[in-house]
Amino acid sequence: MTSDIWTEKYRPKVFADVLGQDEIVKRVEAFVNKKSMPHLLFSGPAGVGKTSLALVTVKALFGDSWRSNFLELNASDERGIDVVRNKVKDFARTRAIGDVPFKIIYLDECDALTKEAQQALRRTMENYTQTCRFVLSCNYSSKIIDPIQSRCAIFRFKLLPKQDLIKVINSIAEKENINIDDSAKEALFNICDGDCRRAENILQSSAVITDHITDEIIYSLASVARPKEIKEIIQLALNNKFIDSRKKLLDIMLEYGLSGLDIIKQIQKEVPKIDAENKKKMELIEFCGEAEFRMTEGSDEYVQLEALLAKIVLVGYK
Ligand SMILES: Nc1ncnc2c1ncn2[C@@H]1O[C@H](COP(=O)(O)OP(=O)(O)O)[C@@H](O)[C@H]1O
Ligand SMILES: [Mg+2]
Known part of the structure; x- marks a missing residue:
């Protein structure tokens, strides 16, 4: 039985299945066709095809023997860089099977590594350049040390259109x-x-x-309120209906099981779309930022949410 989890069941199998990253796919496919490639750095948000493209690449390079030529590791595993290094060492000791002159190591979440660990990784990359290519994956390439960045071809993945x-x-x-x-x-x-x-x-x-x-x-x-409902809360407050706005907010939090932070993020997302002067919207976004900061610092979320609604009411007065 194939995986019941759809994200695995429907993982892209060939290059054409990886959508929304056309330029990246084209360049990586060219490496595969030449059977020659540098180390790669895939950076970008979660769920946009980084791991999928790595898998498609090794399958295209090695065909049926891809499993013995591919090692997937997660850098943020608490076991640390030494484990990574040892696993790489074991894996890289033998040559690739088939006509491709290197094996591939996929290292996920590299930006979770400390700078020191990244230095160790860089040395490991250098030691095994003869037999291995690294595909490093991260959310933010700015968190990757320069000496690694300069050894890799960097690909910035985008959210899917x-x-x-x-x-x-x-x-x-x-x-x-x-x-x-x-x-x-x-x-x-x-x-x-x-x-x-x-x-x-x-x-x-x-x-x-x-x-x-x-x-x-x-x-x-998804534990997300409908945008329309969030807009109503904001609009009620802007129209000086504090009590109604607060009631609606509490109802929605209970109905969808939302935390104070969830609500703030949703309000912030809807503010630009409401019907109000630009200056007022900017003030509201600023208030959201303040409330979010206070909540993450541990302030009571209901106090902060009411304060935010009160501020929206005051903005409505102006
Ligand atoms: N660009 C894409 N094209 C098609 N499906 C995608 C794409 N990105 C992600 N997916 C879907 O989401 C799942 C997880 O993607 P994954 O490659 O693991 O994301 P990432 O490694 O960037 O976090 C895939 O199995 C696939 O079903
Ligand atoms: Mg991934």
């Missing part, structure tokens, strides 16, 4: 025989931006409940 995310959703929906409303697809994009893994996970949990997926289901499963 809407049409590509929806393409993935449509293709899964067809294969799984589920019926999904257009508004539910919009909801998925709205919630996940271009994080394809998150979209697939929410879609799969929805499909467990029903074979007709609506935006209502998506929002409730």
Whole structure:
């Protein structure tokens, strides 16, 4: 039985399956065709195809023998850089099988490594350059030390554009025989931006409940309020309806099981779209930042949320 988890079941198998990263795919494919490649650094947000492209690459390079020529490690494993180094050493001791002159080591979450650990990694990369190519993956390339960056071809992955995310959703929906409303697809994009893994996970949990997926289901499963409801809260406060606004906010938090931080982030996301003067919107965004900071510092979230609503009311007066 293939994996029941859709993010594995529907992992891209060939280059053409990796959507929304056209330039990157083209360049990596060219390395594969020449059977020659430098170390690579994949940087970018979660769920956009970094691991998938690495896997597609090794499968294209090595065909059926890819497993014996590929080592996948996670740098943020608490066991640390020594374990990484030892595993690399064992793996790199033997030559690649087949006509490709190197093996591939995929090291995920490299930006979790300390600077010292990254120095050790750099030395390891140098030691095994004859037999191995490293594909390093991280969220922020700025957290990777220069000597590593300068040894790699750097690829910056982007969030999937809407049409590509929806393409993935449509293709899964067809294969799984589920019926999904257009508004539910919009909801998925709205919630996940271009994080394809998150979209697939929410879609799969929805499909467990029903074979007709609506935006209502998506929002409730994602623990995200509908943008419309958040806008209503803001609008009520702007119109000096503090009590109503507060009630609505509490109802929504309970209904969707949202934390204070979830709410703040959603309010901040909706502010630019509300009907108000630009200057007022900027003030509101500033207040969101303040409330978010205080909450993460441990301040009571209800106190902060009420204070935020009060500030929105005051902005409405101006
Ligand atoms: N660019 C993409 N094209 C198609 N599917 C994608 C893409 N990015 C992610 N996915 C889907 O999300 C899953 C997780 O992606 P993954 O490559 O592990 O993301 P990352 O390593 O960037 O966090 C994949 O198995 C696939 O189903
Ligand atoms: Mg990954």
